[in-house]
Amino acid sequence: MSPVGWLVLLLPALLRRGSSGVAAAGKVPAVIVFGDSSVDTGNNNFIPTIARSNFWPYGRDYADGLPTGRFSNGRLATDFISEAFGLPPCIPAYLDTNLTIDQLASGVSFASAATGLDNATAGVLSVITIGEQLQYFREYKERLRIAKGEAEAGEIIGEALYIWSIGTNDFIENYYNLPERRMQYMVAEYEAYLLGLAESAIRDVHSLGGRKMDFTGLTPMGCLPAERIGNRDNPGECNEDYNAVARSFNGKLQGLAARLNKDLPGLQLVYADTYKILTSVVDKPADYGFENAVQGCCGTGLFEAGYFCSLSTSLLCQNANKYVFFDAIHPTEKMYKIIADTVMNTTLNVFL
Numbered sequence: 001m002s003p004v005g006w007l008v009l010l011l012p013a014l015l016r017r018g019s020s021g022v023a024a025a026g027k028v029p030a031v032i033v034f035g036d037s038s039v040d041t042g043n044n045n046f047i048p049t050i051a052r053s054n055f056w057p058y059g060r061d062y063a064d065g066l067p068t069g070r071f072s073n074g075r076l077a078t079d080f081i082s083e084a085f086g087l088p089p090c091i092p093a094y095l096d097t098n099l100t101i102d103q104l105a106s107g108v109s110f111a112s113a114a115t116g117l118d119n120a121t122a123g124v125l126s127v128i129t130i131g132e133q134l135q136y137f138r139e140y141k142e143r144l145r146i147a148k149g150e151a152e153a154g155e156i157i158g159e160a161l162y163i164w165s166i167g168t169n170d171f172i173e174n175y176y177n178l179p180e181r182r183m184q185y186m187v188a189e190y191e192a193y194l195l196g197l198a199e200s201a202i203r204d205v206h207s208l209g210g211r212k213m214d215f216t217g218l219t220p221m222g223c224l225p226a227e228r229i230g231n232r233d234n235p236g237e238c239n240e241d242y243n244a245v246a247r248s249f250n251g252k253l254q255g256l257a258a259r260l261n262k263d264l265p266g267l268q269l270v271y272a273d274t275y276k277i278l279t280s281v282v283d284k285p286a287d288y289g290f291e292n293a294v295q296g297c298c299g300t301g302l303f304e305a306g307y308f309c310s311l312s313t314s315l316l317c318q319n320a321n322k323y324v325f326f327d328a329i330h331p332t333e334k335m336y337k338i339i340a341d342t343v344m345n346t347t348l349n350v351f352l
């Protein structure tokens with residue numbers, strides 16, 4: 001082909017890259033993650049907490065079969081989403097001090113297992129609060145600026161996709177588990193409190209330059225194996241009260257997203273409907289190739305998570321791909337892949 005021909009082919013790509021030359025893989029140069037164990041890729045390994053999963057059988061189906069601190073047998077939805085944007089297949093944890101800023105420039109997770117929007121939730125197992133995650137993000141932005149220069153760092157921060165996956169623990173670990181918040185707030189009031197905290201986190205990232213954002217809705221948390229076993233009225237069945245709270249919270253979250261998209265200049269905040277995906281799978285697991293949607297793969301599958309999974313490895317299932325849940329709270333890699341593919345096809349495709 002003639003040089004001119006090549007230039008014509010290359011031109012759109014060159015224009016897309018912008019002046020500073022980042023974003024070679026597409027419009028999103030980095031996936032930046034805030035949240036809980038659904039998106040923690042290992043930060044809790046570096047803080048003193050029992051909310052850990054950096055041991056067998058976690059990571060059993062990860063590259064090299066090594067545990068990373070992900071609460072699953074393999075990768076998380078955010079890892080698959082990063083890959084779908086042409087970025088690395090695994091998102092690194094910010095607190096891993098062996099990683100250089102260059103290795104974090106195409107994506108990073110600030111998430112911490114067992115945290116919530118509410119500081120009191122993070123306090124239960126002494127994990128990283130949402131405010132501390134935002135503080136680490138400020139530090140990250142400054143490190144990027146020093147390493148890459150003002151223009152390129154600004155481009156990464158401005159074009160990155162920010163994903164929040166948080167809120168479930170505020171209900172199952174805190175509100176319904178401990179008396180304090182329940183005495184203070186009716187459930188609708190607690191939802192409003194949490195949404196106020198979500199709003200201020202979104203506003204913070206926007207004020208620091210973030211524009212493309214995805215706030216993930218709550219899943220049908222009443223159908224987590226641990227919540228089925230804890231269901232006093234109908235043992236073994238989904239806790240429909242919890243599911244109703246998730247739907248109510250998600251409805252209000254969508255309202256918040258609509259309002260913020262009007263209020264905040266340049267903001268493109270989308271809502272990822274993981275409630276619908278998980279409900280379809282739990283209702284008809286066989287349609288998705290699963291054999292078990294009510295028990296986790298590890299232990300009895302009814303209550304174990306974290307250290308308890310490492311204590312009863314003789315009961316570990318053979319093939320996690322047959323299970324929706326790996327432990328009594330967290331999905332398997334296969335379930336996370338389905339979530340990622342669906343969210344990419346229906347929601348995040350606006351950023352491709």
Ligand SMILES: *[C@@H]1O[C@H](CO)[C@@H](O)[C@H](O)[C@H]1NC(C)=O
Pocket residue numbers: 096097098
């Ligand atoms: C960091 O790298 C060193 C040298 O390779 C290794 O011994 C250490 O375990 C690593 N630390 C973490 C937290 O991965």
Ligand SMILES: *[C@@H]1O[C@H](CO)[C@@H](O)[C@H](O)[C@H]1NC(C)=O
Pocket residue numbers: 119129131
């Ligand atoms: C949460 O804790 C942080 C740090 O201790 C504090 O600055 C912040 O105001 C607290 N947030 C709320 C809503 O209490």
Ligand SMILES: *[C@@H]1O[C@H](CO)[C@@H](O)[C@H](O)[C@H]1NC(C)=O
Pocket residue numbers: 338341342345
């Ligand atoms: C997503 O879209 C791709 C391409 O159209 C399709 O092959 C795939 O089955 C879809 N996946 C889901 C989970 O919707």
